[in-house]
Amino acid sequence: MGQDRTGSSAAEERRQSEADPLGRAMLAHHRDTPGQLTYRDGAERRDGNVAELYFSSPESWDRETIDALERVADAEPVLDVGCGAGNHLLWWADRGVDAVGVDASPNAVRTARERGLEDVLVGDMFDLPVPTDAFGAVHVVGTQVGLGRSLAGIRELLVEFARVVGDAGVAVVDNYDPTRLDEGFFGYRSDPREGIAHRCFHLEFEGERADGDRFREVGRTLQFLLCSPDRFREATTGTPWTVTDVLRTEAHYRAVLAKSDSKPHR
Template sequence: MTADRPGPSESTAAADPLGRAMLAHHRDEPGRLVYRDGADVRDGNVAEFYFSSPESWTPATIDGLERLAEREPVIDVGCGAGKHLLWWDERGVEAVGVDVSPTAVRAARERGAEGVLAGDMFDLPVATGAVGAVHAVGTQVGLGRSLAGIRDLLREFARVTDEAGVAVVDNYGPTRLNDDFLGYRSDPREGIAHRCFHLEFEREADGEQRREVGRTLQFLLCSPGRLREATVGTPWTPARVSRTDEGGHYRLELRKERTAAGSSE
């Protein structure tokens, strides 16, 4: 079996490179995760993205987690290896995590995160009105692939939250991105672009190097103003936009009660 071609047991249909990378890192097993878009390859930075300690988090990140904790129970959508769940648990905050990757769920559970479920964020395995807050940070909303798809996702977030629910989502504003942004695809519409890439996890198995290749992921990139458009027809009202860096990344806080909307891009 060659190193650059997945074997029969490593088809993209059943592949879970990101989850396997998380579990391998937790177990201190060798392996390397990469993001790939054609010839453009970037390191997956598993330790930095999914296992960073609270001491390295920005004050804005801590503030956001604390604000959501005030509306517990919290659901962490795309919880990965559970770093935010562990932070809430240490502070006695009731939280549940959901991730589409069963292997990531296993990693989170092995790290001590309780109440972690495998599931699709478009059909969350949580009862209607069961939580007070949704944390969906990791640009997952872009996987809606269109404003209509994001709207469907926000409706699902609204379903699982109570009448005073809050949610925090994030994305990239296309006008602020650099030319080297991995997977960038332009769009003629103002404030809209796309991102495409897949993940690969390289590891040694049975004395051979193997590569597990995931399916191509397609994200919608949109400005805060465009993301606000996706809230139309949902119970959500945009409440607050916060910039996290100069590279276009931002977070949008949503509330079910009427609030004054923040500035748009």
């Protein structure tokens, strides 16, 4: 009997939508259990660098990172969207800043909680599981704003971020500027529009169960929109946000936003 290709494809999509390779990698690292995270784009592979990206010491962070953390701390309480293993939440906690984390990965949230953080929620950044006007600032660093996949999609996210902060709310989001990238950038996809490109890859985690059996978990393909700061400003049109500053580290940048009644820095 022939294979039901439609059913098989649907089952694979469900499996990948439920997969959590990045969160499993964070949890494995935290528990010091075997595991390897890999970024894949076709035949290209790159190590996930879990320790460096999600468990680094603040002493290794650049000035732009600290600046962004301080700016949102001044407007606490802070909502850290895509909080991962909780590194930034721990930095704020050490300084007495009121902050809550949200992440789509259940295992990332589990990791953050095992590190001593209580106010961490599993949730979708397009529909944040927090009340309206509950925060003074939103911190969205990890380039996940690019998962909006288009300027219109980023605009949707910005509207949702605006919902959860009060009238004097601030936000910090980050992205890569494609005008400063080339096709050697992992997962890079060009676009004919100026200041626009894309990035595609998926994550795989190879780990070991308690009984010693090895397993591999493959995530869905992630598609990011990369946009220059100028194109990002376009995405704020029709939202309550104004870009007040841009903090750069080569091709990577953080955009600082304020509710539109605030004026940009000159």
